[in-house]
Amino acid sequence: MTTSTTSESSAAAPLLDLQGLVVAVRRRRRLWCSVALLGLLVGAAMAVVLLPPPTAATKVLVAHQEDQPNDTGTLIRTDVELLGTTRIAERALRILKSPEKPEDFMREYQGTGLTNNLLQIEVTGDSEAEAVARAGALAEAFVADHVKRMREAAKAEAKALLDQRDRMRNELAEVNKAIGDRSPGNDPKASASIESLFARRAELNARITDFAQRAEDARVGTPQLVAGTQIVDAPRPVRHSLPKAAVTNAGIGLLLGLALGLAVAAVGAVVADRPVLRREIAANLGASVIAELRRLPRRPMWPWRLRRTRAARERLTTTLARTVRGSTEPVSLLELGCARSTSVIALNVARALAAEGPVVVVDGLPGPQLAHSRQKPGDPAVVSGERAAAVPQEVRRLGVGSVAPGTAWTDLRYLGSRTVLVVRAGHGSATWLHTVARQLADQRIAVVGVVLIDPDPRDRTDGTLWDGLHIALRGHSEHLTRQNGGGTSHAVQAVGEGQLRTERPTWAVRVPDTDQEAR
Template sequence: MTTSTSSESPAAAPLLDLHALVVAVRRRRRLWCSMAVLGLLAGTALAVLLPEPPTAVTKVLVAHQEDQPNDPGTLIRTDVALLQTTRIADKALRSLDSPVKPEDFMRDYTGVGLTNNLLQITVTADSDAEAVTRAKALADAFVADHVRRIQDAANAESKALLDQRDRMQTELAQVNKSIGSGSPDSGPKASADLESLFARRAELTSRITDFSQRAAEARVGTPQLVAGTQIVDAPRAVRHSLPRTAATNGVIGLVLGLVLGLAVAALGTVVADRPVLRREIAANLGASIIAELPRRPRRLWRRRRIRVARERLTASLARTVRNSAEPVSLLELGCARGASVIALDLAVALAADGPVVVIDGLPGRQLAGRRQKPGDPTVVGGERAATLSHQDLRLGVGSVSPGTAWTDLQYLGTQTVLVVRAGHGSAAWLHTVARQLADQRIPVIGVVLIDPDPRDRTDGTLWDGLHTALRGQIERLARQHGTGPRRTERLPMWAARVPDSDQEAR
């Protein structure tokens, strides 16, 4: 038996098998379902233990001088930022005669820009009445501050324009004085200077008129902005429904727990690398899946199906043992109890042909330490395996879990049937089991898969696995009759590698 475990090229194997990942995550449904339920309970408990405080809400219409139809919301975001300042909080607290610090009060309210000109203010307090009062004071303080900033900006602009007009009027007075004190001579140079002064006077007069109009216009738009900034939705208390809040938090916790559970299950599956599909288990062990046995169901109407499957498995293994010229053992991986039950059923089925002795090589002496019932086969410990008579039919039961004494497995049986629970052993350990059994010259007749995935449709047959086991059996029969050559150690045969270039081929 060689340790080659797959007939496919390693390059053909995908880096991440999505089918195997989905199956492995589905098998861990207890994990992510538990985390989803835990998230549901946590969200519901959070709503009950930490209820929302009394809240009041109000809406303020804010008018801006720089309003544009294509404004991306910069102005309203600026208003929200200004709302979260100590100046606004201090004005609101002063109107309430409250001793609370502005920094502490700022944690109790928030502002949200609903549109480019509509601001929503939400305030929390110890009671609904206090929340409404705080919201009214905060909205009034914001409106007053906004109006004051508009008026200050308009006054500053108007003052700058009027100051410029006054400077020009001073210059105009000087020009008029120069014109009035001009020389009566009518020479060419005097005429040119006088004409220049008249032109300068006309220009200054025009600019003075323009600045006066602009100063007046700067004050004209201010009343419209002041009137446009107002409270459009009076402060009111927000009614909280505990069942609705609990349901909302529960759904959010359920979704978050489910997503977290699926992520943890997927990550654990990738890291653990434990084969679940028939195809992967057969390829890693180098032996075909010859039978399957579902796990014990909780529903009563499905137990009959499991009983029929166990009877069919027992009959199949009994035929295999009867046709074998050498002792056969059952080696378990992750299903010691299941292997014990299968061994006892098989021993009872073989007892009709003669005395059967079951050799218990399982950790903890699960079979040898049990109470014998009438009709049960004889069970002995693994230490007495070498002293048994060859006349009795021997059936060994052992384990290939980590820590197994590999050299003792040949005393349980020179041929074996592996009883493996799907998703228990890692791919590396399955390779180790196949390699150790090959070193001990113990052919693997096949694999009995315990608790397979019911939706697994992959093929668990290796076309060279059974051929290898039967070839080993034929060689053993030939050696017993003395007609065959002595078996020599067969080294693993690897597939020929195709060279990548002419130089590598040379």
């Protein structure tokens, strides 16, 4: 025995059910797997279609006068930017004797600073030989420009130092002349002036020597910088591995496609709001899940899976046949998103009941799934809804209909006053499930339970409602129906947005009605 509990308010419901979201995304694995596979194929195709042009590379050792051990790469970055100037490009084109414009040539090469003094140059061309020639010319042009700049800088520095030295020499000559014009006497002031001139002469001699040495060092340092700037790695073609590029691009495309597919599946699941869990479907329909069945496969299955599917179908047929047999009112099967599976289930139940007496299947489906089904000799007759009135009262009727959008709700009661909903998981939205429950309640059609088609195999939620009309219908509604003379056992009232309210006892006893529940 279980106690009756009040349903939780909608405000207490979580904003996002992660378990339902994960299940919904997993059920859409065909979508994100297809997008991932498409990304893989597109990535591999791009590696084949977008082949890189022939490329050659060379490395240049660049010596700088301002080299410091703690340099952060500023000098080599400056060299990279200088490489991308029209002056270097024009010099290289002159070496190649090419009429190409420097602006166009600059788009076909790039420089990369590998270390503080090592520059790598990559050039593309129409062929490997042309790329190698371009790389060599560009490296030579850069080295020549760098050497020219170093020499000009050294000459400018030496000239400035020598000019300063010459000015000091002129000043020294004036000091020497002043010393020669003055003779030491007994005047203390004259003696002090001569001493200051001698001190100034000594200072000028020292500075002249220093400037001369610095000018000489500037001249001597330039050959070292010139010799240090050279091509250390001759131009050579860059080999591209097509299999490696294809595998790399395919892997990137696979990851991007998988991420995009998962994102689309997740967003679609949240926006569509299609319940897939047992508890969600049961709560939205207001009826418990009494049985489950895998969707009919469209391709051959493995033998062990086929045996399990047949066993599950036989248990479902036994359960529904017992339900129909024990009911004093006509029972119908109403499908939502699984007309083909419902047709097969209805024929199997009708065959099971045919051993006890005549049975007629009333076809209320909008499509030809049941009317054009392959029937075996001796199978129960299938009649349309228009001919159902001509069926004798002593013949048991099993109605088959649909609760999909566009259903004529007033015709459903003619199929049966009690019904079993056959619902495919993830097909109907939560709003439509509420609509189905409300419409069936308005038509006073009691829902015996829900048969879930194509459930998620990892769903561990409970699809049983313990505290409402559902248990009464599944358990002891037949007993109450007999007591009430075959009338409706409960007054069902639709309130709010598809929520069902029933007058029910505080204590409810759940009686297993199927073999699966008994186990």
